[in-house]
Amino acid sequence: MLADKYRSRTILSSLLHRIRSASSPLRWLLLALGLAAATATASLAQAQRDLLSSLFHRHTAVMMFIEPESGLIVDANAAAERFYGYGPRGLTGRSIDEINALDPYEVAAERAQARAEQRSYFVFPHRLASGEIRTVEVYSSPVRLDNGQLVLFSIVHDITGKRVAEADLLDYRHRLEELVGQRTREAGAAQERTRNVLAGAVMAQLALIALLLVSIVRQRRSAWALARHEEQLGTLIDALPDVIRLKDGAGRWQQANRYALELFGLTDVDYRGRTDAELAFRQGDARRALLGHEQSDEEAWQAGAALRIEENIPTANGQCMVFDTIKVPLFHTDGSRNGLVSIGRDITERRHAESEIERLAYFDSLTGLPNRHLLLDRLAHALAVAQRSGHHGALLLLDLDYFKTLNDARGHEMGDRLLKAVAERLHEGLRASDTLSRFGGDEFVLLLPEIAAYEHQAADMARNVAEKMRSVIGLPFDIGGQPIALGVSIGVTLFPPAQGGEATELIKQADTALYQAKAAGRNAVRFFEPEMQARAEMRFTLETELRQAIDQNELRLYVQPQFDAERRMRGAEVLLRWHHPRRGLIPPASFIPIAEETGLIVELGDWVLHQACRLLTSPQMAGLPLRLSVNVSPRQFHRTGFVGRVRDILADTGADPERLTFEVTENLVIDKVHQTVATMSELNALGIRFSIDDFGTGYSSLSYLKRLPIDELKIDRSFVRDAPSDPNDAALVDAILSIAALLHIDVVAEGVETEEQAAFLAARAPMLYQGYLYARPEPVEAFLARLGGIPAAGCPSNGGDGPAL
Numbered sequence: 094m095l096a097d098k099y100r101s102r103t104i105l106s107s108l109l110h111r112i113r114s115a116s117s118p119l120r121w122l123l124l125a126l127g128l129a130a131a132t133a134t135a136s137l138a139q140a141q142r143d144l145l146s147s148l149f150h151r152h153t154a155v156m157m158f159i160e161p162e163s164g165l166i167v168d169a170n171a172a173a174e175r176f177y178g179y180g181p182r183g184l185t186g187r188s189i190d191e192i193n194a195l196d197p198y199e200v201a202a203e204r205a206q207a208r209a210e211q212r213s214y215f216v217f218p219h220r221l222a223s224g225e226i227r228t229v230e231v232y233s234s235p236v237r238l239d240n241g242q243l244v245l246f247s248i249v250h251d252i253t254g255k256r257v258a259e260a261d262l263l264d265y266r267h268r269l270e271e272l273v274g275q276r277t278r279e280a281g282a283a284q285e286r287t288r289n290v291l292a293g294a295v296m297a298q299l300a301l302i303a304l305l306l307v308s309i310v311r312q313r314r315s316a317w318a319l320a321r322h323e324e325q326l327g328t329l330i331d332a333l334p335d336v337i338r339l340k341d342g343a344g345r346w347q348q349a350n351r352y353a354l355e356l357f358g359l360t361d362v363d364y365r366g367r368t369d370a371e372l373a374f375r376q377g378d379a380r381r382a383l384l385g386h387e388q389s390d391e392e393a394w395q396a397g398a399a400l401r402i403e404e405n406i407p408t409a410n411g412q413c414m415v416f417d418t419i420k421v422p423l424f425h426t427d428g429s430r431n432g433l434v435s436i437g438r439d440i441t442e443r444r445h446a447e448s449e450i451e452r453l454a455y456f457d458s459l460t461g462l463p464n465r466h467l468l469l470d471r472l473a474h475a476l477a478v479a480q481r482s483g484h485h486g487a488l489l490l491l492d493l494d495y496f497k498t499l500n501d502a503r504g505h506e507m508g509d510r511l512l513k514a515v516a517e518r519l520h521e522g523l524r525a526s527d528t529l530s531r532f533g534g535d536e537f538v539l540l541l542p543e544i545a546a547y548e549h550q551a552a553d554m555a556r557n558v559a560e561k562m563r564s565v566i567g568l569p570f571d572i573g574g575q576p577i578a579l580g581v582s583i584g585v586t587l588f589p590p591a592q593g594g595e596a597t598e599l600i601k602q603a604d605t606a607l608y609q610a611k612a613a614g615r616n617a618v619r620f621f622e623p624e625m626q627a628r629a630e631m632r633f634t635l636e637t638e639l640r641q642a643i644d645q646n647e648l649r650l651y652v653q654p655q656f657d658a659e660r661r662m663r664g665a666e667v668l669l670r671w672h673h674p675r676r677g678l679i680p681p682a683s684f685i686p687i688a689e690e691t692g693l694i695v696e697l698g699d700w701v702l703h704q705a706c707r708l709l710t711s712p713q714m715a716g717l718p719l720r721l722s723v724n725v726s727p728r729q730f731h732r733t734g735f736v737g738r739v740r741d742i743l744a745d746t747g748a749d750p751e752r753l754t755f756e757v758t759e760n761l762v763i764d765k766v767h768q769t770v771a772t773m774s775e776l777n778a779l780g781i782r783f784s785i786d787d788f789g790t791g792y793s794s795l796s797y798l799k800r801l802p803i804d805e806l807k808i809d810r811s812f813v814r815d816a817p818s819d820p821n822d823a824a825l826v827d828a829i830l831s832i833a834a835l836l837h838i839d840v841v842a843e844g845v846e847t848e849e850q851a852a853f854l855a856a857r858a859p860m861l862y863q864g865y866l867y868a869r870p871e872p873v874e875a876f877l878a879r880l881g882g883i884p885a886a887g888c889p890s891n892g893g894d895g896p897a898l
């Protein structure tokens with residue numbers, strides 16, 4: 094018996110621990126603990142009576158016994174007296190009709206409605222002593238008292254707040270949208286506090302019911318004496334709108350209230366003595382609802398104390414209900430499993446309300462995009478990450494040009510539809526990590542976190558995205574059959590800012606840039622950082638001019654010869670130059686990346702290949718055993734139809750493919766490796782050789798190299814430059830030479846500028862040499878003149894007349 098008492102205290106202490114935060118429910122539990130202990134000494138029946146009476150009078154829920162015929166209140170608990178405001182014993186003897194604000198016809202109508210909806214509760218307006226009307230849910234069940242009198246046992250829940258909340262949802266939404274960050278956080282904190290208090294109260298109520306069931310299970314042996322009280326308890330728990338179940342130690346159902354039976358579809362089933370699996374003989378949701386509890390049941394057993402979990406239970410209409418469930422394991426005195434009480438409160442509505450509040454608080458209701466609060470939150474996070482990692486991101490503030498005029502002229506409904514369409518277009522093609530947000534009105538913000546390692550790269554990327562946004566918004570919109578043309582002004586700022594600064598500071602910077610974009614005539618992109626603006630402008634201008642460069646004959650082919658150790662010319666690399674009418678000679682490093690990004694490289698690449706093939710067939714070169722190397726960019730190489738285009742150029746010019754080498758970068762090789770192997774093999778079959786440019790600076794591995802038809806490696810000039818003096822570079826050159834020897838691949842050393850470098854390389858392995866020591870890149874005419882002046886494979890003069898780079 095002592096052990097039994099000890100175990101009961103263990104269960105309670107665990108419950109106490111879980112509800113430590115709720116002070117008034119705590120007192121309740123202490124009371125219940127005293128009562129549970131009292132059952133050990135007093136007569137069982139008396140103890141049960143005391144327990145029920147105490148539960149009734151001290152429970153925080155409003156409870157009453159009502160005489161069904163007359164409507165007289167036979168007894169009411171203290172919570173009821175407090176709620177209705179009639180003072181001690183002020184309710185007893187009063188008629189419920191005095192409290193119910195509906196007339197008898199309306200009461201009858203509500204009862205009929207509840208029956209039709211299969212509700213176990215009624216919704217009534219109840220009048221308090223003060224005259225105030227509250228909306229309540231009444232759970233009512235008939236109970237026979239000891240003296241044989243039939244009364245209605247009613248539990249009353251005040252749901253006025255909930256109703257008001259539903260009615261005010263629309264208004265609430267508008268108000269919420271106006272709230273700014275601080276107020277949202279305050280609301281969140283308050284909500285959290287309310288939830289904790291609620292959770293404490295629920296826990297206490299559930300714990301009390303668990304105690305009652307504990308008591309009953311323990312006293313089952315003298316059940317005949319307690320049958321009456323069990324019946325009363327059954328009535329009480331049937332009236333509660335919670336799922337209450339008792340299983341024995343083997344998981345067989347012993348008792349369940351009406352709510353549980355309805356939820357699990359067991360109202361017409363003899364469930365006692367069966368397990369969940371045995372009861373789950375029906376198909377569909379009823380089956381799924383019953384299964385899936387084993388794990389948490391077992392966790393409660395293992396914990397040996399009350400376990401609180403959130404359970405999702407599917408319902409017949411395909412929805413899912415969420416329950417805040419407490420599971421209390423009961424043990425025999427020898428420690429074996431006796432029973433498991435589960436009590437679950439439906440919190441589905443609360444969860445929905447929470448997610449709705451979150452949606453309203455963080456998302457724009459018109460477009461569904463993140464709103465200002467969420468954007469600021471993500472921006473602060475992105476800023477912190479950027480400050481840590483050193484990577485750069487960008488913030489773009491977009492404002493639709495003349496939207497307000499359009500909105501006023503064509504109506505707000507059209508305006509809303511247009512904003513939605515704009516949001517959809519802007520959203521297309523963004524990365525999952527990007528955040529597009531609507532700041533209100535016609536203002537959108539785009540956050541691009543961690544886009545590049547260097548600031549200038551981030552600026553290029555941001556500008557590209559901004560231009561893309563400008564062009565998608567520039568396409569006409571069709572709103573209800575009306576074509577609408579729009580423009581957008583965009584302000585860009587990069588982060589992390591050099592001087593530090595917070596998220597709001599970045600918004601201000603983007604706003605300043607946006608102002609400049611508008612001042613520049615709208616439909617434009619402006620950077621906050623002046624040097625980024627200058628860079629963006631330069632790139633924009635170059636891009637525009639590069640498009641005309643081919644037609645205006647501003648592009649030139651330069652050629653840089655390659656020699657063997659005996660200084661005999663073996664071939665040459667073709668290099669592109671842009672003779673700009675105003676800017677002079679522009680090096681490829683300044684325009685090839687732009688051409689690559691804009692796709693212009695395809696056209697430029699074709700042009701270069703065409704010129705190189707014509708050079709090969711020129712009378713000066715035709716008779717010489719010289720090869721020409723042509724740079725092929727990734728975008729050009731991976732473009733569909735590249736092989737066909739090469740074939741056409743070969744056919745057009747009559748050049749011998751066996752005298753052509755395509756220089757590709759390491760990264761081109763490892764990107765899309767299957768496609769690369771296929772394309773290279775096709776071109777290789779034509780006779781074209783492949784050379785890996787700047788070898789050692791990328792990420793290719795031996796396994797890739799073995800799979801590809803590579804004929805040549807070019808040692809990057811950064812290794813060549815320092816190899817004689819730097820042991821690390823010397824080791825790298827040695828490694829490259831070993832790989833080439835292993836794979837039987839030729840080697841070209843690039844950027845050889847000194848005799849020392851040439852001697853260093855010559856001492857290691859046979860190779861070709863390219864660099865200023867032998868010849869600078871020179872115009873085609875100079876190269877051809879050089880060929881005319883020297884015998885084939887003869888020694889050239891030092892230095893060309895090409896530009897020093």
Ligand SMILES: Nc1nc2c(ncn2[C@@H]2O[C@@H]3COP(=O)(O)O[C@H]4[C@@H](O)[C@H](n5cnc6c(=O)[nH]c(N)nc65)O[C@@H]4COP(=O)(O)O[C@H]3[C@H]2O)c(=O)[nH]1
Nearest residue numbers: 668669680681682701724725726844845846863864865870
């Ligand atoms: N400091 C120094 N530099 C030397 C020396 N010898 C040669 N160079 C330079 O090294 C670069 C070698 O070209 P790359 O690695 O293919 O690198 C090329 C290539 O990747 C790209 N490029 C040039 N023309 C084309 C083209 O027609 N198509 C494509 N896709 N890319 C091209 O632009 C890059 C730069 O070309 P360039 O400015 O012509 O620069 C050339 C050349 O002028 C030397 O001794 N010292």
